[in-house]
Amino acid sequence: MAGKSGRTISATPQGGMKEKIFSWEGAMVLLLIVVNIFGMILSPNYNLTNILRESPRYLAEIFMLFGMAFILVLGDIDISVGSIVCLATTVGCMVSNAGSPLIVVVLACLGTGLVCGMLNGFIATQFTELPTMIITLGTQIIFRGIAEVALGSGGSASMENIQGVAPLRTMVGPVPLSFFIVIICAVIFITVLNRTTFGRKLYAIGSNSTTAYYTGIEVQKIRFFSFSLIGFLAGLCGLFLLASTYGANTTTGNGFEMEVIAMCVFGGIATTGGKGNIIGGFIAAFIIVCLRIAFGQINMNTQLILVIIGAMLIISVLIPAITNAVKRSGKKKGAV
Secondary structure, eight states: OBOTTSOBOOSSOOSSHHHHHTSHHHHHHHHHHHHHHHHHHHOTTOSHHHHHHHTHHHHHHHHHHHHHHHHHHTTOOOOOHHHHHHHHHHHHHHHHHTTOOHHHHHHHHHHHHHHHHHHHHHHHHHOTTSOHHHHHHHHHHHHHHHHHHHHTTTTEEEOSOGGGGGGGGOEETTEEHHHHHHHHHHHHHHHHHHHSHHHHHHHHHHHOHHHHHHTTOOHHHHHHHHHHHHHHHHHHHHHHHHHHHSEEETTTTTTHHHHHHHHHHHTTOOTTSSOOOHHHHHHHHHHHHHHHHHHHHTTOOHHHHHHHHHHHHHHHHHHHHHHHHHHHHHHHHHHO
C-alpha cells in the first residue's frame, strides 16, 4: 500500500530477507547505525555508558509513541499529550509532597493521564463532526492551564522527598529500568497492531471508517479506547519524567506532542490513517534519542536540535516521493 507521500508501507511483516533489508524499517536500522557512528565522531564522550546514563529523560517520551501510533493508524491525531504529561507530573508531584507513598503517586499520574485521555475520547466519539486536531488543541490549552493554576505564580514545584520515587530510577547494571519497560511495551504494542484482530480493526478504520462500521466494527468504541490509552501512556511518561527531574513546571512536556508525531511519521506511519508500523517508529525514536544525546554532549542549542530533527522528518517524507517520481519518469521515457 502506498501512502500520500508515495511510501509503500505494509501492515504485515515482509516475506523474505531482501524485502526486510530494503524496507523502510531496514533503512531506519541503517540510519541508526550511521547516527551512532556520527555521534562517536562528534563527541569523545559518546559511548554506550554515557548514552544509558543520559537516556532516562528521553526514554519517557517513547511511551507515548505506542499510543500515538494507534491514533495515527486510525486517521486521528492527538496534540494534547504534552499538556497531559505536564498535568500528570504536576498532580504526581503534589501528591508526593502530601506525604503519599510511591503507589499513590503512580496511581495519581496514571489516573490523571487516563482521565484526560478519556475526556478526549468522549468528545471525539460524541461529536464526530469535529476534527480531532481541533478537539485536542482545545484540551491541550485546558490541561496545561489547569497545571499552571495548580502550580501557582511560581510556575514550578519540587519534590520534597525525592527518595519516594527512587525505585523508578533503578538501574539494572548500567541499564535504566525505563529502558526495559519501553522494550516490553514495544513488544506488546507491535504484537497487538500486527498480529491481533484489534490491530486489523485499527487499520480497517483508518483506511475507511464508514466501510469498517458497516462491516460490524465498533468504530467509536475503538477510537475512545485509543484516546484513553494514549492519555494513560502520557501519564506514564509524566511519572518517569517526575522521577527524572524531581519536580514539575509549566513547561514540562512542552513540544512532546510534535516530537512523538515526528517519531511516528519518520518511522513510516502515515498521518492519513490505515498505514504504517510501530517497528519503524520505534527505531526512529531511538535515532532521535541518540541525536539528542550526541548534540547535547557538545552543548548544541536545543532549538537548533529541533531544526535538525524537523529537517530529517521532511527529508524522510520527500525521499520516497522523489524516488517514485524518478521511476515514473523513467517508465515514460522507456515507453517512448
